[in-house]
Amino acid sequence: MSAATEAFLAMLAAERGAAANTLAAYRRDLAQAEEAIGDLAAADRDAVGSLAGEWSSLAPASVARKASALRQFFGFAIDEGWRGDDPSGALPAPRTRRPLPKVMGHDQIAKLFARAEEEASGEDPAAVRLLALIELLYGSGLRASELVSLPLSAVPRDAPFITVTGKGGASRLVPVGTRALEALGRWLAVRPQEPASRYLFPSRGKEPFLSRVRLFQLLKELAARAGLDPAAISPHVLRHAFATHLLEGGADLRVLQTLLGHADISTTQIYTHVDAARLVALVNSRHPLATRATSD
Incomplete structure (x- = not known):
């Protein structure tokens, strides 16, 4: 993973107190995005938009989770001065319905x-x-x-x-x-x-x-x-x-x-x-x- 994404994960752990499972999920989603489009801190809007095709086979809830991780990363990158723009508008925003819980009688x-x-x-x-x-x-x-x-x-x-x-x-x-x-x-x-x-x-x-x-x-x-x-x-x-x-x-x-x-x-x-x-x-x-x- 890039130094920028590692710094973002470190911030989640130190400042937000993110749980280990949450950090693991963010790490996995960000790493997969970087495999597809390269360093996220330098990726342009078109590259970010291309992730919609990469995620086309995923369930809406999975796409929403991945997009949320990237939006938070880009916000962090702007705050750190690594980017002057926010390309997250190019990310897909699927509508998801919260599934009803399975219940035992x-x-x-x-x-x-x-x-x-x-x-x-x-x-x-x-x-x-x-x-x-x-x-x-x-x-x-x-x-x-x-x-x-x-x-x-x-x-x-x-x-x-x-x-x-x-x-x-x-x-x-x-x-x-x-x-x-x-x-x-x-x-x-x-x-x-x-x-x-x-x-x-x-x-x-x-x-x-x-x-x-x-x-x-x-x-x-x-x-x-x-x-x-x-x-x-x-x-x-x-x-x-x-x-x-x-x-x-x-x-x-x-x-x-x-x-x-x-x-x-x-x-x-x-x-x-x-x-x-x-x-x-x-x-x-x-x-x-x-x-x-x-x-x-």
């Missing part, structure tokens, strides 16, 4: 947890760990990256809360239910002590903690053993189920935003589609005019 959740609890009925560390993992995914709505990187010090002691570091390094307090606390206690009782690790879910490989990919695999394998479609289940689907089922139970959208760690309420509002029937019933039962008879 209550019966699917019950089957998944029944299988996990059956397998963890003994003292097998792997089974007990998996139960603790899914209890935190569904019981507290953690992101996969937040869950696997939890430090050992995050385990609740005096209060049923854990401090989670989310996107952009933002921290939030997340409640931990009785079931999850019990599962965590069982995991700590069988958690390997050697080699010593500061992470709640240490890895036996080169990584310091369980990887997101391995978590994904473990959940898919559990789903298959529970008689569920593995393709329909992932750590993020369990997070969606947490949000959806809380909303169904009457949770306030602002509270849900806080629990999920969403910076913008519009991100949380996507969950309202799953509970349209409840909202209609609420209007019909609570609106001042609902009890008045309609005129002939």
